[in-house]
Amino acid sequence: MNNSNFVSFSFFCFLFLSQTFLSFSATERCNPNDKKVLLQIKKALNNPYQLASWDPKTDCCNWYVVECDPNTNRIVTFNLFSANISAQIPAAIGDLPYLQTLVFRKLTNLTGPIPPAIAKLSNLKLLRLSYTNLSGTVPTFFTQLKNLTFLDLSFNDLTGSIPPELSLLQNLDALHLDRNKLTGNIPESFGKFTGKVPDLYLSHNKLTGSVPKNLGHLNFTVLDFSRNTLVGDISFLFGTNKTIQIVDFSRNMFEFDLSNVKFPDSLTSLDLNHNKITGSLPQDLRKLNLQYLNVSYNKLCGQIPTGGKLQTFDISSYFHNKCLCGAPLPACN
Numbered sequence: 233m234n235n236s237n238f239v240s241f242s243f244f245c246f247l248f249l250s251q252t253f254l255s256f257s258a259t260e261r262c263n264p265n266d267k268k269v270l271l272q273i274k275k276a277l278n279n280p281y282q283l284a285s286w287d288p289k290t291d292c293c294n295w296y297v298v299e300c301d302p303n304t305n306r307i308v309t310f311n312l313f314s315a316n317i318s319a320q321i322p323a324a325i326g327d328l329p330y331l332q333t334l335v336f337r338k339l340t341n342l343t344g345p346i347p348p349a350i351a352k353l354s355n356l357k358l359l360r361l362s363y364t365n366l367s368g369t370v371p372t373f374f375t376q377l378k379n380l381t382f383l384d385l386s387f388n389d390l391t392g393s394i395p396p397e398l399s400l401l402q403n404l405d406a407l408h409l410d411r412n413k414l415t416g417n418i419p420e421s422f423g424k425f426t427g428k429v430p431d432l433y434l435s436h437n438k439l440t441g442s443v444p445k446n447l448g449h450l451n452f453t454v455l456d457f458s459r460n461t462l463v464g465d466i467s468f469l470f471g472t473n474k475t476i477q478i479v480d481f482s483r484n485m486f487e488f489d490l491s492n493v494k495f496p497d498s499l500t501s502l503d504l505n506h507n508k509i510t511g512s513l514p515q516d517l518r519k520l521n522l523q524y525l526n527v528s529y530n531k532l533c534g535q536i537p538t539g540g541k542l543q544t545f546d547i548s549s550y551f552h553n554k555c556l557c558g559a560p561l562p563a564c565n
């Protein structure tokens with residue numbers, strides 16, 4: 233190879249290499265800040281197997297567990313599910329400013345509190361921290377996440393009371409606080425959701441007291457208060473005016489007369505089992521298109537109205553009452 237040939241060969245090599253390099257960086261969609269933060273998160277989670285695809289040499293938009301927005305190329309989804317992770321939620325998660333969906337689910341060795349850094353994620357719409365061993369209280373900083381439509385903190389070890397401020401979340405479709413160790417009352421403010429009226433899942437906690445009367449002013453669709461120690465009359469949550477569809481008030485200490493309660497046409501599922509409900513089953517129950525009914529283990533009396541869906545339910549929907557009778561239970565005397 234003579235000198236001039238060597239020069240042109242080298243030039244060719246340079247061109248080829250720079251082309252390759254340019255095309256490589258042109259296809260790398262990942263935002264460098266997002267990549268840096270994700271690698272910090274990976275380290276804080278002790279480099280779990282589930283994040284093995286998070287190789288700094290590759291495009292983070294191709295990594296498992298996360299997703300980039302196709303237009304902005306920023307990380308918008310972080311969904312970590314069923315992994316063997318023994319760590320706390322890394323504060324670095326708050327440095328993914330475009331995040332809309334954040335899920336940590338079925339990570340039983342994920343412990344510690346819900347980090348305040350999450351409050352920085354102002355674009356967050358869906359937050360699910362569920363089936364983990366998170367402890368501490370339900371933070372009030374969630375109210376800063378104005379766009380939140382879905383908040384799920386179920387199946388954790390959260391303690392303390394329910395923050396009344398959660399009613400300030402105007403776009404909330406559903407609030408899952410079930411299966412924790414929450415104490416205190418259902419906040420009065422839950423009768424004053426200023427925007428949407430969310431489905432409320434508060435079951436399997438240690439909630440006490442009576443349900444605030446002003447919850448009767450809102451049109452809820454789903455109310456699940458089961459397995460707490462709530463007391464008193466909740467008949468104000470019914471009424472012909474309402475739009476409620478699914479009700480689970482089972483395994484509490486509710487005490488009221490069912491005889492004159494008016495149920496709305498919208499009701500499809502009614503579970504009142506294990507309370508101290510008295511009176512008889514209203515005739516109007518026959519008019520409902522019920523898919524589920526359970527009034528067992530109460531203090532009800534009298535004949536089960538005949539017709540509608542009421543005889544399609546099993547004995548176990550009615551058994552263990554004071555003197556309820558008629559099909560499917562034994563005939564009345």
Ligand SMILES: *[C@@H]1O[C@H](CO)[C@@H](O)[C@H](O)[C@H]1NC(C)=O
Pocket residue numbers: 315316317318340341
């Ligand atoms: C949780 O941690 C314990 C103790 O380190 C370990 O034995 C167990 O396998 C872990 N479980 C999961 C699902 O990660």
Ligand SMILES: *[C@@H]1O[C@H](CO)[C@@H](O)[C@H](O)[C@H]1NC(C)=O
Pocket residue numbers: 316
């Ligand atoms: C989880 O990880 C721990 C420690 O790294 C290990 O001892 C355990 O066997 C793992 N558990 C499962 C279910 O993989």
Ligand SMILES: *[C@@H]1O[C@H](CO)[C@@H](O)[C@H](O)[C@H]1NC(C)=O
Pocket residue numbers: 340341343364365
């Ligand atoms: C996580 O929670 C499960 C079930 O509540 C419990 O058995 C386990 O000991 C907890 N693990 C840790 C590491 O706290």
Ligand SMILES: *[C@@H]1O[C@H](CO)[C@@H](O)[C@H](O)[C@H]1NC(C)=O
Pocket residue numbers: 354355356378379
């Ligand atoms: C909430 O969402 C709207 C529209 O999706 C967006 O314009 C707004 O910036 C978001 N708010 C915050 C605080 O991110």
Ligand SMILES: *[C@@H]1O[C@H](CO)[C@@H](O)[C@H](O)[C@H]1NC(C)=O
Pocket residue numbers: 449450451473474475
């Ligand atoms: C609840 O819904 C009913 C039926 O759609 C409606 O008549 C009533 O005004 C609503 N109440 C409230 C407080 O929105």
Ligand SMILES: *[C@@H]1O[C@H](CO)[C@@H](O)[C@H](O)[C@H]1NC(C)=O
Pocket residue numbers: 471472473
């Ligand atoms: C039904 O709702 C309207 C408007 O919210 C209210 O004025 C009316 O008193 C309610 N009727 C009953 C029977 O609750």
Ligand SMILES: *[C@@H]1O[C@H](CO)[C@@H](O)[C@H](O)[C@H]1NC(C)=O
Pocket residue numbers: 505506525526527528529546548549
């Ligand atoms: C009704 O609730 C009781 C008590 O929890 C239960 O034993 C029974 O199986 C339930 N019936 C139906 C139809 O779900």
